[in-house]
Amino acid sequence: MIRETISDKQAISMMTMFIIGSSIVLGVGSEAKQDIWLAIIIGILFASIIIFVYVKIHSLFPEKNLFEILNTIFGKYLGKFISLLYIWYSFHLGALVFHNFFQFIKVVSFPETPEYVPLVFMGIVCIWVVKEGMEVLGRMSFFFTILLTIIIILVISLNSSVMNINNIRPMLYNGIKPVLNSAFGIFSFPFAETVIFLGAFSFDKNKNNPFKIYYISLLFGGTIILLVSLRNILVLGCSFLESLYFPAYTAVELIEIGEFIQRIEVAVSVVFLYAGFIKISSCLFCTLKGIENLFNLDSYKVIAAPVGLLMMTFSCSLYESIMEMQEWAFMVYKYYAFPFQVIIPLIILIAAKIKLKKQNSS
Amino acid sequence: MKFKRALLISIIFNCLFLSGCWNYREIEQFSIVSGLAIDKSENKYILTAEIIESTGGRDAKTSTKLISSEGLTIFDALRNMIRYPGKKLYFSHTKVIIISSETAKEGMIPVLDLINRDIEPRYTMKILISKNIEAKKILEAKSNSEIFCYTLDDMIDAQKNLSAAPEVEVWEFINDICKEGISASLPIVTLEMINDKSTPKVEGTAVFKGDKLIGYLNGKDTKTFLFIKNKIKGGLLTKKVDIDNNSANISLEIFGNKTKISPKFENGKLLIDISTDTDVSIGEISGDLDFSKEEIREKIKSYFEEELENQIKDLIKKLQTEYDSDIFGFGSTIKIKMPSLWKEIEPKWDEIFKTVDVNVKSKINIKNTAYTSKPIKIGD
Numbered sequence: 001m002i003r004e005t006i007s008d009k010q011a012i013s014m015m016t017m018f019i020i021g022s023s024i025v026l027g028v029g030s031e032a033k034q035d036i037w038l039a040i041i042i043g044i045l046f047a048s049i050i051i052f053v054y055v056k057i058h059s060l061f062p063e064k065n066l067f068e069i070l071n072t073i074f075g076k077y078l079g080k081f082i083s084l085l086y087i088w089y090s091f092h093l094g095a096l097v098f099h100n101f102f103q104f105i106k107v108v109s110f111p112e113t114p115e116y117v118p119l120v121f122m123g124i125v126c127i128w129v130v131k132e133g134m135e136v137l138g139r140m141s142f143f144f145t146i147l148l149t150i151i152i153i154l155v156i157s158l159n160s161s162v163m164n165i166n167n168i169r170p171m172l173y174n175g176i177k178p179v180l181n182s183a184f185g186i187f188s189f190p191f192a193e194t195v196i197f198l199g200a201f202s203f204d205k206n207k208n209n210p211f212k213i214y215y216i217s218l219l220f221g222g223t224i225i226l227l228v229s230l231r232n233i234l235v236l237g238c239s240f241l242e243s244l245y246f247p248a249y250t251a252v253e254l255i256e257i258g259e260f261i262q263r264i265e266v267a268v269s270v271v272f273l274y275a276g277f278i279k280i281s282s283c284l285f286c287t288l289k290g291i292e293n294l295f296n297l298d299s300y301k302v303i304a305a306p307v308g309l310l311m312m313t314f315s316c317s318l319y320e321s322i323m324e325m326q327e328w329a330f331m332v333y334k335y336y337a338f339p340f341q342v343i344i345p346l347i348i349l350i351a352a353k354i355k356l357k358k359q360n361s362s
Numbered sequence: 363m364k365f366k367r368a369l370l371i372s373i374i375f376n377c378l379f380l381s382g383c384w385n386y387r388e389i390e391q392f393s394i395v396s397g398l399a400i401d402k403s404e405n406k407y408i409l410t411a412e413i414i415e416s417t418g419g420r421d422a423k424t425s426t427k428l429i430s431s432e433g434l435t436i437f438d439a440l441r442n443m444i445r446y447p448g449k450k451l452y453f454s455h456t457k458v459i460i461i462s463s464e465t466a467k468e469g470m471i472p473v474l475d476l477i478n479r480d481i482e483p484r485y486t487m488k489i490l491i492s493k494n495i496e497a498k499k500i501l502e503a504k505s506n507s508e509i510f511c512y513t514l515d516d517m518i519d520a521q522k523n524l525s526a527a528p529e530v531e532v533w534e535f536i537n538d539i540c541k542e543g544i545s546a547s548l549p550i551v552t553l554e555m556i557n558d559k560s561t562p563k564v565e566g567t568a569v570f571k572g573d574k575l576i577g578y579l580n581g582k583d584t585k586t587f588l589f590i591k592n593k594i595k596g597g598l599l600t601k602k603v604d605i606d607n608n609s610a611n612i613s614l615e616i617f618g619n620k621t622k623i624s625p626k627f628e629n630g631k632l633l634i635d636i637s638t639d640t641d642v643s644i645g646e647i648s649g650d651l652d653f654s655k656e657e658i659r660e661k662i663k664s665y666f667e668e669e670l671e672n673q674i675k676d677l678i679k680k681l682q683t684e685y686d687s688d689i690f691g692f693g694s695t696i697k698i699k700m701p702s703l704w705k706e707i708e709p710k711w712d713e714i715f716k717t718v719d720v721n722v723k724s725k726i727n728i729k730n731t732a733y734t735s736k737p738i739k740i741g742d
């Protein structure tokens with residue numbers, strides 16, 4: 001097995017892109033209405049607790065990824081079974097992002113183009129970058145992070161002319177319950193999805209600091225999502241925002257500064273394209289690492305293409321329509337993802353502690 | 363090495379010559395729509411579109427043409443339009459939508475749904491209501507070869523310095539319909555005869571309740587309405603003033619305005635405080651009034667302040683009694699400032715709005731007197 005390492009900076013930017021990924025375009029937490037910003041902050045707080053568990057697992061077993069850890073803790077059979085669950089989760093998540101991606105393209109720009117056309121182009125690049133390895137993906141994410149942060153901040157500042165502060169008032173009009181509910185949704189999509197990196201990363205003990213990587217990227221990605229969501233609600237107002245599939249796109253559509261600066265919605269597509277690409281590649285990477293470990297392969301690279309293609313075909317058959325996608329992403333997903341994001345990592349951590357204690361005492 | 367070089371060359375070649383979109387279309391295959399007029403008669407929508415036709419070549423010219431069609435729904439009518447030019451219509455450059463008052467009286471949601479749902483029309487288009495006239499008549503009033511709908515768009519833009527009609531974009535209108543505690547309003551367009559030629563005129567406000575048109579405000583009331591909405595950007599205040607037996611017509615030019623609406627709840631009664639703070643300059647005095655004296659200026663100010671206060675009170679009274687539609691957004695202001703009270707009164711807001719008391723305080727600051735410090739005096 002080849003061990004690849006990346007620097008902290010690259011890991012941070014990769015995880016930030018992963019968090020921004022599809023959530024920036026789909027929009028998060030619209031059920032909290034005008035308190036969306038509060039919901040996001042609470043979501044980040046929730047996530048910072050569970051991320052502590054992920055960091056702990058990483059630091060207990062340095063230089064090992066999730067699947068190797070599972071094998072050492074739970075033994076051959078149970079370990080492989082839980083690995084299988086995580087392989088499914090990351091495979092499915094990658095397919096979901098693929099689906100979001102081509103639905104977005106289909107709705108906003110090419111309604112008549114068959115969906116597999118954008119899908120194939122995206123998929124080939126993802127397979128390619130994964131074959132090239134973690135380092136290439138890391139370096140690419142670093143470059144994209146700088147570029148996308150500039151684009152996002154520029155677009156938000158251009159949008160300031162149509163913002164209306166009254167759209168986020170009054171605070172907590174519908175009580176705290178919908179806010180907590182949507183905070184839970186935001187916690188599972190996108191913040192706690194970083195559980196994927198338990199499988200994708202295997203940190204170098206001397207080079208990497210998992211605590212720093214996880215928390216800085218949570219804060220950075222969280223801030224960007226907070227800014228974008230706040231922009232959306234300030235520009236569109238909650239009742240209009242709720243009726244849109246892609247609120248960010250519409251918010252940017254309203255930018256019209258003179259006859260000169262207008263029609264810059266493509267900036268949103270660019271952000272989604274790059275961040276979505278990193279997210280899909282990370283999911284694919286995690287799946288491949290899992291399969292490599294499951295079958296004791298020499299290198300995951302031999303199966304990159306078949307698994308990538310499977311992911312693409314799977315994404316086509318996920319939903320019948322965009323309505324189903326919306327319902328799944330905002331109603332079902334948070335409950336479906338809860339075991340993968342919270343329960344199993346907690347069990348792993350507790351089991352690991354017990355195991356290590358036993359080892360030390362014996 | 364040789365293989366790699368061949369691959370590279372073939373990739374570059376493919377990128378240059380074989381790339382393109384799936385549904386590749388040239389600009390000639392589209393009819394670009396600059397504006398749309400929507401009428402309704404006997405359950406059928408009649409759509410009239412102004413399409414831009416451009417000719418290529420050295421002396422490229424743009425001309426426009428009107429086409430119309432009908433259908434059971436708006437989308438149906440739009441697709442039926444294809445028959446005449448034989449091209450698909452393209453809506454991303456549409457700037458104006460005119461809707462006849464008769465259609466608007468039956469409700470705007472059926473009309474707006476497609477515009478809201480489809481990706482091509484932009485949310486920054488402007489909507490106009492054609493008062494007591496078919497919307498397509500407005501488009502037919504076009505005189506020369508200019509793109510008429512773009513001229514209409516400029517006419518709406520020019521209201522910034524006139525304040526005789528509100529400027530409303532599609533998304534703002536949809537937002538006003540969706541929101542609680544505010545009713546929507548739109549600008550009006552009518553035809554006026556100038557030199558035996560009918561010319562469009564943008565003036566006045568169409569008042570909505572829910573998504574249905576229920577009444578109109580004239581140009582003067584619209585200015586007052588914009589004052590209350592804090593949307594005044596320019597315009598004039600004119601009045602005949604009598605000071606010390608000297609009477610003169612004065613025009614004040616508005617440079618800025620700030621309106622504050624603050625609801626109060628005292629002794630079980632709702633009171634709405636409106637205070638306006640307007641920066642003006644003396645633009646014109648048709649008479650002998652020495653405005654360099656402070657007391658004269660104070661008097662001018664108080665004249666105008668009183669006038670504005672009365673206008674605001676009258677307009678609110680008018681809407682409470684005649685139309686019973688909260689286009690000022692008092693309800694949403696109450697929601698923001700007193701959320702707990704709003705929860706109580708929301709179901710009965712229609713009733714309460716009719717009886718709400720308002721308290722108006724206007725303040726006018728004369729910032730300058732333009733280029734001259736004294737009026738023209740007649741020497742003996």
